[in-house]
Amino acid sequence: MQGWRVPPPKGPTKSKEQLKRERERKVRSLIRSGQLKSERIKNAMLKVPREDFMPECYRDYAYLEVPFPLPGKQASISCPHSYPLFYEPLGLDEGQRFLEVGVGSGYGAALAREVVGNDGLVVSMEIDPLTFDFAKNNLELAAYHDIVLVNADGGLGYPEFSPYDRICVTASCTGIPQPLLEQLKVGGRLIAPVIERGVQYLELHEKREQGVTNELLCEVLYVPLRGRYGRK
Secondary structure, X not given: OOOOOOOOOOOOOOOHHHHHHHHHHHHHXXXXXXXXXXXXXXXXXXXXXXXXXXXXXXXXXXXXXXXXXXXXXXXXXXXXXXXXXXXXXXXXXXXXXXXXXXXXXXXXXXHHHHHHOOOOEEEEXXXXXXXXXXXXXXXXXXXXXXXXXXEOOHHHOOHHHOOEEEEEEOOEEOOOOHHHHHOEEEEEEEEEEEXXXXXXXXXXXXXXXXXXXXXXXXXXXXXXXXOOOOOO
């Protein structure tokens, strides 16, 4: 993976209890660093075993701050801190309708499902069929049967369940795809890595009656968005 040193693949050796302790340490670390504040996001990260969404050969590395490759073209599971990095500024919360562009391993969708709860909805889109099948299998094994999974171009959104309270784009783009802004509720928020002068910045957008606001949060590094609104 560009920018990170990925440990060598190996057979899993750690027990569930060992990985649970590592998960708890990771959450405590994210809280201490100020990256994790929301009680619902914290509880989701404690509940969802990230290792269950890793390729088996990387399972023991689940709580390292490294993105790992997944089946599919340029697909990866992001570093553990990336999920609060996106979900905290989004204000992801109970009862919201959430659209994720780029399902990856399915881990982010599982976290979001725990956060929005039974009164919310998670729709997750993935353009790559291999990545889609990997995530779908992971989510089914983890008993997340009510997440709406769509194997299609995420830049086009999914109008059937719009408008969305929150939208998360997990791939870098040169601008926010217009269909996503159209499917965002007034008062809703969208977060995405956007390329500005060759550098990726995590941008938070809020849709208001008068237009869409834009706030630069930090520099990031994500794989490129594919599809109609992907980089040419």
